[in-house]
Amino acid sequence: MxxxxxxxxESDDVSQKDIESxxxxxxxxxxxxxxxxxxxxxxxxxxxxxxxxxxxxxxLLTSSQAILIVWSKRAGKYEYSITTANFSVEALKCLLSLVxxxxxxxxxxxxxxxxxxxxxxxxxxxxxxAMLYLVKNLLQYYIFAYVDAPxxxxxxxxxxxxxxVLYRIILKKRLSEIQWAAFILLCAGCTTAQLSPSSDHVxxxxxxxxxxxxxxxxxxxxxxxxxxxxxxxxxxxxxxAQNFWLYIFGMLFNLVAICVQxxxxxxxxxxxxxxxxxxxxxxxxxxxSGIAVSMVMKYADNIVKVYSTSVAMxxxxxxxxxxxxxxxxxxxxxxxxxxxxxxxxxxxxxxxxQK
Amino acid sequence: MxxxxxxxxESDDVSQKDIESxxxxxxxxxxxxxxxxxxxxxxxxxxxxxxxxxxxxxxLLTSSQAILIVWSKRAGKYEYSITTANFSVEALKCLLSLVxxxxxxxxxxxxxxxxxxxxxxxxxxxxxxAMLYLVKNLLQYYIFAYVDAPxxxxxxxxxxxxxxVLYRIILKKRLSEIQWAAFILLCAGCTTAQLSPSSDHVxxxxxxxxxxxxxxxxxxxxxxxxxxxxxxxxxxxxxxAQNFWLYIFGMLFNLVAICVQxxxxxxxxxxxxxxxxxxxxxxxxxxxSGIAVSMVMKYADNIVKVYSTSVAMxxxxxxxxxxxxxxxxxxxxxxxxxxxxxxxxxxxxxxxxQK
Numbered sequence: 001m002x003x004x005x006x007x008x009x010e011s012d013d014v015s016q017k018d019i020e021s022x023x024x025x026x027x028x029x030x031x032x033x034x035x036x037x038x039x040x041x042x043x044x045x046x047x048x049x050x051x052x053x054x055x056x057x058x059x060l061l062t063s064s065q066a067i068l069i070v071w072s073k074r075a076g077k078y079e080y081s082i083t084t085a086n087f088s089v090e091a092l093k094c095l096l097s098l099v100x101x102x103x104x105x106x107x108x109x110x111x112x113x114x115x116x117x118x119x120x121x122x123x124x125x126x127x128x129x130a131m132l133y134l135v136k137n138l139l140q141y142y143i144f145a146y147v148d149a150p151x152x153x154x155x156x157x158x159x160x161x162x163x164x165v166l167y168r169i170i171l172k173k174r175l176s177e178i179q180w181a182a183f184i185l186l187c188a189g190c191t192t193a194q195l196s197p198s199s200d201h202v203x204x205x206x207x208x209x210x211x212x213x214x215x216x217x218x219x220x221x222x223x224x225x226x227x228x229x230x231x232x233x234x235x236x237x238x239x240x241a242q243n244f245w246l247y248i249f250g251m252l253f254n255l256v257a258i259c260v261q262x263x264x265x266x267x268x269x270x271x272x273x274x275x276x277x278x279x280x281x282x283x284x285x286x287x288x289s290g291i292a293v294s295m296v297m298k299y300a301d302n303i304v305k306v307y308s309t310s311v312a313m314x315x316x317x318x319x320x321x322x323x324x325x326x327x328x329x330x331x332x333x334x335x336x337x338x339x340x341x342x343x344x345x346x347x348x349x350x351x352x353x354q355k
Numbered sequence: 356m357x358x359x360x361x362x363x364x365e366s367d368d369v370s371q372k373d374i375e376s377x378x379x380x381x382x383x384x385x386x387x388x389x390x391x392x393x394x395x396x397x398x399x400x401x402x403x404x405x406x407x408x409x410x411x412x413x414x415l416l417t418s419s420q421a422i423l424i425v426w427s428k429r430a431g432k433y434e435y436s437i438t439t440a441n442f443s444v445e446a447l448k449c450l451l452s453l454v455x456x457x458x459x460x461x462x463x464x465x466x467x468x469x470x471x472x473x474x475x476x477x478x479x480x481x482x483x484x485a486m487l488y489l490v491k492n493l494l495q496y497y498i499f500a501y502v503d504a505p506x507x508x509x510x511x512x513x514x515x516x517x518x519x520v521l522y523r524i525i526l527k528k529r530l531s532e533i534q535w536a537a538f539i540l541l542c543a544g545c546t547t548a549q550l551s552p553s554s555d556h557v558x559x560x561x562x563x564x565x566x567x568x569x570x571x572x573x574x575x576x577x578x579x580x581x582x583x584x585x586x587x588x589x590x591x592x593x594x595x596a597q598n599f600w601l602y603i604f605g606m607l608f609n610l611v612a613i614c615v616q617x618x619x620x621x622x623x624x625x626x627x628x629x630x631x632x633x634x635x636x637x638x639x640x641x642x643x644s645g646i647a648v649s650m651v652m653k654y655a656d657n658i659v660k661v662y663s664t665s666v667a668m669x670x671x672x673x674x675x676x677x678x679x680x681x682x683x684x685x686x687x688x689x690x691x692x693x694x695x696x697x698x699x700x701x702x703x704x705x706x707x708x709q710k
Contacts, residue, residue, distance in 0.1 A: 154685070177703065178533070178700070178703060181696050181699060181700055181703075184692065184696060185540070185693065185696055188689050188692045188693050188696075189693075191685075191689055192547050192686070192689045192690075192693075195550065195685065195686055195689075197552045199685050199686075200682075200684050200685050202685060203683070203684075203685055203688075327555075328558070329555050329558075330509070330546075330550065330554050330555050330557060330558055331547070331550055331554075331686070333558075334543050334546055334547045334550075335547075337539065337543045338540065338543050338544075338547075338693055341536050341539060341540055341543075344536060345533070345536055345700070348532065348533060348536075
C-alpha cells in the first residue's frame with residue numbers, strides 16, 4: 001500500500017494546492033509556441049497531433065510531480081514556505097508566457113490575436129475560476145472535521161463525476177452512453193487503485209461530510225469547465241496572451257496568501273528561505289504541468305484532462321515501485337485494469353459517436 | 356468484510372463441490388417443461404423470454420444458495436456427510452427429470468426427441484465434463500500447498516476469463532470488442548468486490564500456484580463450454596433426456612466418492628445421518644440451481660451463465676447485509692459498480708454486433 005503515500009503527501013504539502021492552482025491559469029512554453037501559433041486553433045491542421053502531444057506532456061508531468069514530492073520528502077522535511085513556492089510557480093509561468101509571446105511577436109508581428117493588451121470584456125471572467133478554487137480551498141479546512149485524510153483522498157474522486165456532469169451541462173457537449181460508462185469506470189477504477197485497509201472509514205462519513213465533498217467536487221469541476229469556456233471562447237486568440245491574464249489573477253491570489261499566512265516568515269528568513277535544488281525542480285515541474293493543463297484546455301477538453309491526470313496517478317504508482325521499492329497492491333492492479341479499459345472504451349465510444 | 360464469509364464458507368463446505376457439480380449435469384423441473392417442449396430449441400418462438408426466465412432463475416437460485424449456507428452454519432455445524440448430500444442432489448435432479456419427461460410423454464407421446472433410450476454416439480461424450488471436474492477437484496487439494504484460502508477465492512475469478520476464451524475458441528462464437536472489455540471488467544469487478552485486507556497474499560503466489568490456478572480455470576472453463584457443446588449438439592433433443600444421461604454419470608461419480616470418503620460413516624450412522632430441515636432446503640435449492648444451469652446452457656450460453664452467477668454473488672452479499680447485518684465494504688461497492696457497468700456494456704456490445 002506504500003504507493004499511496006505519493007497521493008497522501010500531496011494533501012499535506014505543496015502539491016495539493018499547486019496542482020489545483022494549475023487548473024486555472026498557466027502559460028505556454030517557448031518551444032511549444034511556434035507549433036501552436038501555426039495550428040490556429042482546435043480545428044486547425046495538425047490539431048490531432050497537437051492534442052496528443054499536450055495530453056502526453058500533461059500525463060508525464062503530473063506523474064513526475066508526485067515522484068518529485070516523494071523524493072524531496074525522503075531528502076528531508078520541507079523548510080520553505082508553501083505560499084512563496086506557489087507564487088514562484090505563477091511567476092515562472094508568467095515569464096515563460098512572456099518569452100513565448102515575444103517569440104510569436106518576432107515571427108508574426110503583433111496582431112489582434114496575440115497582443116498583450118486586453119479588453120474588460122475579455123478579462124472580467126478570468127478571476128472566476130480562481131475564486132471558485134479559493135472557496136473550495138476554504139471548505140477543505142472544514143471538511144476535515146467530518147472526514148479523515150484517507151477518506152478525503154477517496155472522496156476527491158467525485159471530481160471525476162462532477163467534471164463529466166458539468167462538462168455536459170455547461171459546454172453542452174455530448175458524451176456517448178459508452179463514454180459515460182467509461183467515465184463511471186474511471187472514477188471506480190481510480191478509487192479502487194487507492195483502496196487501503198482504512199478506506200472503509202469513508203462509508204462512515206456523516207451527511208455533512210458528504211454534502212461538503214459534493215459541493216467541493218462541484219466547485220472544482222465548475223472551475224475546470226469554466227476555464228475551458230474562457231479559453232475556448234476566443235479560439236483564434238493566442239493561448240499565451242489568454243494565460244497571461246488568467247495568471248495575473250493567480251499571482252494576486254498567491255500574494256494575498258503570502259501576506260496572510262507567511263508574512264512574518266518571509267520578512268524574517270527571506271522569500272527563498274529553505275529552497276533546495278529539488279524545490280527548484282518541483283517549481284519547474286509544476287509550472288510546466290500548469291502550461292500543459294492550459295494547452296489541454298485549449299486544444300482538447302476537461303475530459304481529456306481528467307483521463308490524463310488519472311492515468312498519471314497510476315503511472316506514478318507504477319514508477320514508484322521501481323524507484324522506491326513500494327509494493328503494488330492487488331487493489332491497485334485491479335483499479336489500473338479498470339482505468340485502462342475505461343480509456344479504451346472512451347476512445348471506442350468517441351469513434352461510434354462520430355459514425 | 357463480513358459478506359465475504361458467504362463465499363469463504365462455500366470453499367470449506369458442501370456448496371463448493373456442489374456448485375461445480377451443477378455445472379456439468381442437471382435436469383429440468385416439471386413446471387418448466389411444458390413451455391420448454393413447445394419452444395423447440397434456442398431459435399424457437401419465445402426463446403428470448405425463455406432465456407430471460409432461466410437466467411433470472413439461475414441468478415436467484417445461486418444467490419439463495421449462499422444465503423442458505425450461512426443460515427445453516429449459524430444454526431450449527433454440519434453433521435451430515437457432504438458426499439451423500441451431493442448424491443441426494445443428483446438423485447433429486449434425476450427424479451425431477453423423469454417426472455418432467457413423463458409429463459412430456461403424456462402430452463406429446465414418446466418421440467425420437469424425448470425418448471429415454473439413447474445411442475452410444477450420443478452418450479459417449481457425457482462423462483467428459485464430469486471427468487474434467489474430477490481432475491480439477493483433485494488439483495484443488497494440491498493447490499493449497501501454494502496458496503491460502505482467500506487467495507484461492509481470488510484466483511477462482513480466472514474462471515471468468517478462461518470461460519470467455521474457451522467459449523470463443525471451442526464454440527467459435529464471436530464476442531465484440533466491447534463485450535471482451537466487459538468480460539475483463541466482470542473479472543476485475545468480482546475480484547474487487549471480494550477484496551479483503553489479506554487479499555494481497557495472492558501476489559506472493561509462487562509460479563507453481565499460478566500454473567495450477569490457470570490449469571484449474573481452463574479445466575473448469577472447458578468443462579462448462581463442453582457441456583454447452585453436448586447439450587446444443589442436438590437442438591431438438593429434449594433437455595430432460597439429455598440431462599438424464601449427463602446426470603447418470605454424476606450419480607456414478609458421487610457413488611464412488613461416497614465409497615472412498617464416507618463408507619464407514621454411512622454404514623455406521625446411516626445415509627441420511629445429520630440431515631436437518633435446512634439440509635433438505637439446501638439440497639432442493641442445489642437441485643433447482645443445477646436445473647437452471649442446464650437450461651441456461653440449452654437456451655442461452657456460458658457467457659450468460661458467468662454473468663448470472665457473478666451478479667448472484669453480489670446479490671448474495673447485498674441480501675446478507677439485511678439478513679445477517681454484514682457490513683458492506685467500499686471494495687464491494689466499487690466492485691458491484693464495475694460489474695453493473697460490465698453487464699450494461701455486454702448488452703450494448705451485443706446490440707452493436709447485431710447491427
